[in-house]
Amino acid sequence: MADQTLLLALDQGTSSSRAAVFNTCGDLIATASTPLPIQYPADGWVEQDPNAIWSSQLQAMHELHGALSDEQRAAVLSCGITNQRETTVLWRRSTGRPCGPALVWQDSRTASTCRRWKEEGLEASWCRRTGLLLDPYFSASKIEWMLMHQEDARSAAAAGDLCFGTVDSWLLWNLTGGSRHATDMSNASRTLLMDLEEHCWVDLFCDQTGLPMSALPELLPCRGDFGHIAEGLPFAGRPIHALLGDQQAATLGQLCLHPGEAKCTYGTGAFLVINTGDTIRRSDAGLLSTLGWTDANGVATYCLEGSLFNAGTVVQWLRDGLQIIETASDINRLALDVQDSGGVMLVPAFTGWGTPHWDPLARGMMIGLTRDSRRGHIARAALEGIALSVATLVDLAEAAVDAPLGELAVDGGAAASDPLLQAQADCTGLTVRRAANLESTARGVALFAGVQAGVIDKVDELVRHRSDGATLFEPQMDTSRREAWRTRWNDAVTRSLGWHG
Template identity: 35%
Template sequence: MLFNIHTLDWDPELCKYFDIPMEILPKVRSSSEIYGLMVSPHCLCVNCLGDQSAALVGQMCFQEGQAKNTYGTGCFLLRNTGAKPVMSDHGLLTTVAYKLGRDKPACYALEGSVAIAGAVVRWLKDNLGIIQTSTELEKLAASVGTSYGCYFVPAFSGLYAPYWEPSARGIICGLTQFTNKSHLAFAALEAVCFQTREILDAMNQDSGIPLTQLQVDGGMTSNRLLMQLQADILCIPVVKPSMPETTALGAAMAAGAAEGVSVWSLRPEDLSEVTSEKFEPQINPEESEFRYARWKKAVQRAMNWETTEPISNGNGETSIFSSVPLGFYILGSMLMLIGAKYIAGQCPL
């Protein structure tokens, strides 16, 4: 929270505000250069990329407008916005994607995060016991091929982008007497896809240019039904590389391209294309929009579930705090404080 993404250096005003001496901070370096030599074993330290930025590089999203989504415990969608940071009006974060060399320009990205993606599989396994392994989820959902009108909003600890709503809680709605565990499994996979659709819609609005295909990676991409559902709900192709560990690949690519190492070049024309599988939409856009609209309706039902009204702990004792995680309260308080200082002209954003 001390870094200025426009100047690409520590921000003097923020450091002053938080009372942090700038001289104790490390020098800012690019994502791909020689930082130093490790004595034992003898090797160079040559790159530094966060996992989502590394996945963006590993997916070779070097062109403005390209985007990737990583399906892990949560979902993390990054879209390359080029040399100019795009400030979001739709609940996304503006970040530095990478800077591949000391003298190279920084590349920026829009980022959207989903709290619960792969974590919903663990919840179905550990909390409900309807599956024993993650691979069973795909078979269970494929056995019915529909949620039968059931919608699952896994807002277990609030909703992240584009809502940033800590008071939301998970709900399952649209249940009938015919709904069974297979429909619930299908609804859980759809929930991951719907949450990605919400972030992608926000990115399209911020950038003004609709995405034509989404590149994907992460553990959940082994679920072919999930990938097909994602293409159906986005109404655009979903491209999955044959090598799913693109985060590790991106880190290796940045290290090998560092000046003084130069094992390879990161110019698009010099990169051999990784083989991939493309999932094309198989339903008509009208059906996709209908299902998405129902999902949005379910999300609204999940909003404002938790309040700060007195609640009982079951022993007759009450508390003014709800079950919203303490971290949200702390973060909210910090943001409100910084916002107040900003309005008063005492702190830049």
């Protein structure tokens, strides 16, 4: 039976929604993807239509359902949901209608709110209890802004008719026909509203945002009973057994199950996550303490995380903004057309800077251009800018855990780029391991759902197959060149900080 059983993963990302099925060994059987538009109504503002988020996920489910045979559809036993984190949705409980646009995790319009809270001396308490920093990245300041500027949200709150949720909650609400308003602890740990040690909502922090406690979703472990997919939807009746934020799911999917193991996902942004086991590790250098996942009883595995807001968006900008490439994969050909970047550096701070600077006023910068600079130099500088940004996170992570990483597991769409991963190996001095299947996020939540469904005994039994089909990238740069390159990069980043101010 185990060989025939399939597990459904719904992977709702910033630029697309995916649906995929895996077998109990974690092998991908079939997948479908639907693009999702993003709106940029002002500098630093990033929005999405909550209904578009749901409809894109539903379309991906329909496409996957139609692509499977009758036998395969019948073999789907359990469902897991993984999602873009921090993106904030408010909707009416009575109708399920959104109160306004969702504010995406990249949105930095609430920088002044976070600055005000810091001036009021609130950050130390917030950081101690949540493991996070006061930054527009997280949900709390977004909630305050939405309650102030979305009239329907204010009236719904006054009437006791308001629901708040991150994208996992919004999907769960729609998947269950409005019968479940819940979230899991991995997503809740990214809102600035959950106590990282006690695993509970913090009344004081909710009050600070103006959010009624009645609007909060039920807070549950990452594995458990989240309801069933409603009648009339694809895969109707299947139980939903797991919810995980996308970076936590990717960490599981890469089988980074033991303290000190790390992965980096190159999606819309780039996210380095280091497993710290049952210990909450604190960083004073800009890394975030976060909940990785829990078992069905709420017993937690914790992580340290470094967050970069722009990675895949850099490639999209070259395609849609500068229009120097037609498809995302063209960047690799262009980058390999030149021996190096010709001294050009591209700092990808389009929507501010995350770890370690946490500067919502930073902006992207290209420096070192000459009359000899060509498209290939810009393409190579774009990929190197992503890699160099991640290299800073690696340094901080190694210092925080007081041990070298040795190897970096990578996944996500941009990880298909060989020149990016070679640059990553060169600027870190690490072996970079690219999984045979880059769908680690969907894989992680599917495996987690399989454990809850009882068809997978232990995810760590799959570790012996972790390197099957993987591609390794070894560093090819000597130490002195690497140090000079990194020094110049740090200088370029410094110039980008505070630009919008």
